[in-house]
Amino acid sequence: MPRTLIRDLAAAVGEEVTVYGWVNALRLQRKLQFVIVRDHTGLVQITNKRTDEAGELEQLIEHGMTPESAVKITGVVISAPNVKLGGLEIQPTAVEVVSRADAMPIDRQTGIDQRLDWRFLDVRQPERQLTFAVQTTLEEALREFAYAEGCTEMHTPKLMGTASESGSEVFAVKYFDRTAYLAQSPQFYKQMAIAGGIDKVFEIGPVFRAEPSFTSRHSTEFTGLDVEIAWIEDVEDVMRFEERMLAHALRRIEERHGEAIREIFGVEVTVPDVAFPRYTMAEAISLLRARGWDPEGVKEDLDPEGERMISRIAAEEHGSEFVFITEFPISVRPFYHLRPEHNPDVTASFDLLWKGLEITTGAQREHRHDVLLKQAEEKGLGLEPLTSYTDCFRFGTPPHGGFGAGVNRILMVLLGLESIRDAMFLFRGPNRLTP
């Protein structure tokens, strides 16, 4: 019989149906057999009380059935107001164990490391199912916005011939008789697309960071959202693009999953007002120092504590979960960030923080070939290795800017997850390459 999804059972009362799913729980007694079956749309109770002529219960559900076995159950949907799961149950006529499960190696109390060892079993939990449903909606909505803005979706190479700008934090790959490197960002390539006359470009794909970091917000491989747009007036155009994009995605998520997220994660999805508040780095630092941050007064960038504090200030002052920090000093930004005319001591750059966590870095890029070379030299960089990058600015390249955001970090903040390890299917860290 064709499959009926559990969420559709209410419309099938009185009919015979077949549900496919996993044994969520079971109680097999001599006079009564109960099984709770779970599919990706819900739970249903199976109640077997069918007796034979002698008045004995027919053992339709074999006693070897185990929790988490994959089953197909055919039976009649009965209205049963006392049953908590939707006020209905299925009285079975045929039960098939499609794949019997061994004893579970993890349970609800298992710590995260062992959960990750058995991630495919962990993913069966409702909060993980919801996590990936939300991720799907998040990306669908980000793309929907990008398409509407006229973006072209480009796939940039993950294999590079030379280590990207920083040189550090890059994985080396044995590539036939030479060495390749894994892209730690599509930065260079998306700018190349802009130089190629692609008006707006976006990509959602893997990025790789060879950082030996063990924090709750770092991983060596994650999903990046990258956007680059041409013909901007200034970096504000980029920030406005991003805030509208995120607001659109959060609206979609609230509509589709708001209730489930509230129920399962206890988190309210707030669709933000745009524009988000903006503090220049100078403003942020003086606000933070007034509250006792960085007592030595030496930092030019925000540390995680500073990020959390400035987010709290933005929440107090503007009622916003989001805050842009702008105009980062030249010292903490790469040579290719444009320096605004009104203040050439800083860069036309920004970070976006959400509830205290950095989720984005962006900037207007320097598109003038001569200025770019000058800035590279000032940073003490050799021009020769940069030629393949700087050549992109010799043939008519419009002003442009963009940003890179971490999809898993967005998901982590959105659902209030404690670790980025739960905001991706299969986490990769310095000590973890499996499963």
Added chain:
Amino acid sequence: MPRTLIRDLAAAVGEEVTVYGWVNALRLQRKLQFVIVRDHTGLVQITNKRTDEAGELEQLIEHGMTPESAVKITGVVISAPNVKLGGLEIQPTAVEVVSRADAMPIDRQTGIDQRLDWRFLDVRQPERQLTFAVQTTLEEALREFAYAEGCTEMHTPKLMGTASESGSEVFAVKYFDRTAYLAQSPQFYKQMAIAGGIDKVFEIGPVFRAEPSFTSRHSTEFTGLDVEIAWIEDVEDVMRFEERMLAHALRRIEERHGEAIREIFGVEVTVPDVAFPRYTMAEAISLLRARGWDPEGVKEDLDPEGERMISRIAAEEHGSEFVFITEFPISVRPFYHLRPEHNPDVTASFDLLWKGLEITTGAQREHRHDVLLKQAEEKGLGLEPLTSYTDCFRFGTPPHGGFGAGVNRILMVLLGLESIRDAMFLFRGPNRLTP
């Protein structure tokens, strides 16, 4: 002034506008200045005939302007029926060279290798702009179909702790103090998602093949479309999913780009009927042998010539550009392909050919743990290294199957491109890691 896109100029006759774009061509004379400006939406002619009080032409367009410079041109849109480009022109009032172009290192006659060296300039050509617009629509439509079918979009890791099934053709990565490998397919991971209760899963992302191949259809990195669906009855469910998915995507492409593809590539986009014709491998081989293929009669699989011939046969017999080849022999398929009950000497597998080129490989997977181990042993594989894979079948895994398709190959066939190098932004091959 805000930007007006060139495609929108017809609605602005009589108004002053600013267009942003590149100098497609120019002719600067003493008495008349012409510039053709190109943006991503079209071409427009700029005609300067403004004279000063002495009757001399005002040199609004500086003589240092070069082809491919990025420019902003403000002027009044004039109806000019004799002008080929949309019957209008712009009479300029202000001209700004935003970024002057050096002399172009490539032109329309340049061979593909040097074109790829300067890919960002090559991408400015109309056929490349269309290629990536079509790619964007293709992926949008594939996803649209996947979402409607209830698929979850998963990002599977590209860094793996062990080389995947074949062991060969895998790139090794220095991963801190050990070795990782680049995933040559999400195969294992998407099955893991199925074991995790994700009902249907899809991914569009990079796959890596360390093959030293130099053909027009191979690359070491490309964009893969992967789908895996649970609770299938048999492999037909997978094939039906794919043919409907492709038909949906081709319908969208035909609607949005059919005319441009005809004009620029000279190719007709045909929305296929489903179902596509199917030949078992045994049928295909006997059809081919009857036409003189493989005179020695030793092949168990199709070579590129056989693929082209069987595609021609399908076109003649069924009027179809597409053909499924099914039931590949066990010898040419991996151990985890299911063997159908009605014919256990073959696998429940398929390839999909389009106009003679293989674009997909798919199968129903063996989900029964004991059968899977038996099949692995028969293939002479050690069970120990396979444990992390085979363990996924110990805890209740439903019948499932899926396929992997090459997005760039689809694009190559769709647009009639001679080489896959033109069906991706930045080609990667054994000898090419740049730009």
